[in-house]
Amino acid sequence: MRLMADTTQADEQPDKRDEQLDKRSEKQAARLAREMQAFAKSHGGSAEGQLAHIGRGRTRVALVGANGEWGNLVARSHAAAQKAAEQAGITLHDDFDGDLAAKVRTGRYEWSRMAGIQLGGPSND
Secondary structure: OOOOOOOHHHHHOOOHHHHHHHHHHHHHHHHHHHHHHHHHHHOOOOEEEEEEEEEOOEEEEEEEEOOOOEEEEEEOOHHHHHHHHHHHOOEEEOOOOOHHHHHOOOOHHHHHHHHHHHOOOOOOO
16 A cells, blocks of 8 residues: 655645745835835826736836826836735726827927937937
């Protein structure tokens, strides 16, 4: 007769490395949430955003303030970015188009940079 090892105890105890990753993810989410809240406060009191994977597990958080100003943050994971947005009270959109894109206000700097890149203007140096 063969006996199987009892694995329930090992499954119930979280791996120490997983705990460290969870703590680091929690800290990053809290830091990102504070940055999102500060952005919202300084740009009309509220903000909306969109999450996009950018590679190597990183996620870009594109934010648009109530006044149309916009900015980006980068999170180490999609989960951390999503949790931060929830903590900060940021409304997330599935895509950066339509209603969200229409709220973005661009200035002379953005237009000159876009035109400069596309039409042979000054270099990005």
